[in-house]
Amino acid sequence: MTEMAIQETAAEYPAFPMQRADPLGPPELYAELREREPISRIRMSVTGQEAWLVTRYDHYRELIRDPRVSADMYADNYPRQIPVPLELLRSVPRTIFHLDAPDHTVHRRLLTPEFTYRRIEGMRERTQQIADEYVDRLLEKGGPVDLMAELSLPMPSQAMCELLGIPPADRHIYHEWITLLIGTDTTPEQHAQAEITVVGHLEKLIAQKTEHPEDDLLSRLIARNNEEKLVSDRDVLNLARSLIAGSHETSANMITLSVLALLRNPEQLALLKADPSLDASAADEMLRYFSVSDAGTSRVVLEDIELGDVVLRKGEGVVASILAANHDPEVFTDPGRIDITRSPNNHVAFGTGIHQCIGHLVVKMQLGIVLGTLFRRIPDLRLAIDLDDVKFKNAAIRGVEALPVTW
């Protein structure tokens, strides 16, 4: 019986992701829930799974830092947003995103030397160069152009490929793969085919770099692992895959959405144009405001956990909403207002706990540079269509399909 009964109750829970009246702002229901029922029940619209939704910042940090939650996407109740059957997903080994300690620690430690503050700062000059090259090309081309296609997607992708050591001619393979990976209407066949192509390509690349190491992240990763044999060759491949998967759409959408938001907030944009020292805090504020990876910190509960007034039971799924935490008025004054000078700005756009985004310093630097460079070099940049005509994407990572701009 109960199956029907359960399904009926679940059908009454709000569907996740939730509707938004303002396509740039958070779903209106988040604020209401945070007040009324900060830990509530939802239904995942893609899979029909029931889960908890956490909407308060303090609960968010407490839960995501708790070792009694697991990031194992292959657990039955882990809240998923991809329409691919679990059996098929399970045929691909877990990447760093979905491993728990102590396995997670081994993978993470292979990457940490590559993402230190000092190393990332060492990439600043090259990042500025790349940003300038893209803006040069925009200026040569002349408006109107699709900013997504001409800057937001290719620029971070080029930066990541340079870092990893992926040859320019092969970069499109990864682009196509990610688009399918995060699309909500990808068929299982497309998913499987894209996996095969990417894995095949990475295998060849890793073989090459094992033979002939170069000065890039992938070569160093291979060498580091061969010294100590911490993980299998397949795991090295998966780490490379995770870096590409984690960085591609997130960075691209952040650039495009930030441009949109700044164009909608001329007084904030004027501040940014006038003062390059605001680039970094502008990036942080955009990351907080949009929280594009809203359900990025989904978890499944390993042991009963008391959180606020509720007990999350062993085996249940939880979406700890990054977007809701980052709009909690207890922590962020007037959270719906974009304030590029906000300080402090202790947002959790990159999560927290052991899985906190390893690329966060790369993103902050890159986003700050791109926004500052774009608007200072093309001060008349504006939308070439009405805001109402911008199409928002129906995917796990919030974004837009295209952004025609001109100047």
Next chain:
Amino acid sequence: MRLNADRDRCVGAGACASTVPAVFEQDEEEGLVRLVTDRPESALVGVVRRAVSMCPAQAIRVSSE
């Protein structure tokens, strides 16, 4: 203020080092936290506390002595 950093807990994303480079750094081999000083000067106490609270892995501890 006295600081203690636990490298076993550290997940090396560099939030501390980017917030207060005068107090926190990461070694080159492992990318994990190291203290530049375990007794930050009093002018830095506020920002150090913020870095401690934002450390995702709760790897930095503060004692008052």
